[in-house]
Amino acid sequence: MALRKKVEEDPETTLARCIVLLDDIRAYRRKDPEQIEAQFEPLKKSRFKDTYDMWVKARPAAEKIVDMPMKIPGARETIRRLAWLKVANRLFLIVLIFFLAIQIVPVWRRTFGSEFLSGTGLILAGVFVALVVISMNIATIWDYRLRKKIVAYEAATADEYASARDKMKECVNKMMKSLAREMIRTKKDPNHYGLILYFDDYDNIEVKDKWKPKTMFFFKKSYNHYQVVPKP
Secondary structure, eight states: OOOOOOOOOOHHHHHHHHHHHHHHHHTTOOOOHHHHHHHHGGGGGSTTHHHHHHHHHHHHHHHHHHHGGGGSTTHHHHHHHHHHHHHHHHHHHHHHHHHHHHHHOHHHHHHHHHHHHHTHHHHHHHHHHHHHHHHHHHHHHHHHHHHHHHHHHHHHTTTTTHHHHHHHHHHHHHHHHHHHHHHHHHTOOGGGGOEEESOOOOSSEEEEEEEOOEETTTEEOSSOEEEEEEOO
């Protein structure tokens, strides 16, 4: 049986995705620099090699933004505790599902017996229900407090990180210019690239739509999303 040949993505689509990544970084939507590197990597051997070289030079600025929350006092410890609490919550949930399954699967009910299900088993199920609820609420509170600290720190250090964010904007401007040229060369529909950005102040773009994203399908965020297309 012949193996299917992997379909390679066209370089301009990769370029468009990398534009979105750097716009995310500029908006403090932090990504792992190694993952960003992996997205830029295919450009190294394409006609957009200069874009990859530009990323190499801009990466220290991106890393500065990504690493910023770790400079907040207590943030590293809170993040570590949140990670362990989420693991514990999953374990509590698995055990709870196991006790619920005992009630449903006939062979398990016969194995453990009705006395266990109505006595010790019922008590243990109640304990793990409480553990799941408590751990979820603690995680929510810790996460909310951490996010508030990060937002406050971002506002207090706006000048310190301005140059790093400006570097992201500069890179996006250059990449958008390249994408606009590529659109003319290939005669593709501008909507082909499907760019959704946090900022609309870039060169060589046309804004097609603007909206405030929602959380929980109801509450609007304080920032905008922009649907844009390359513009020569």
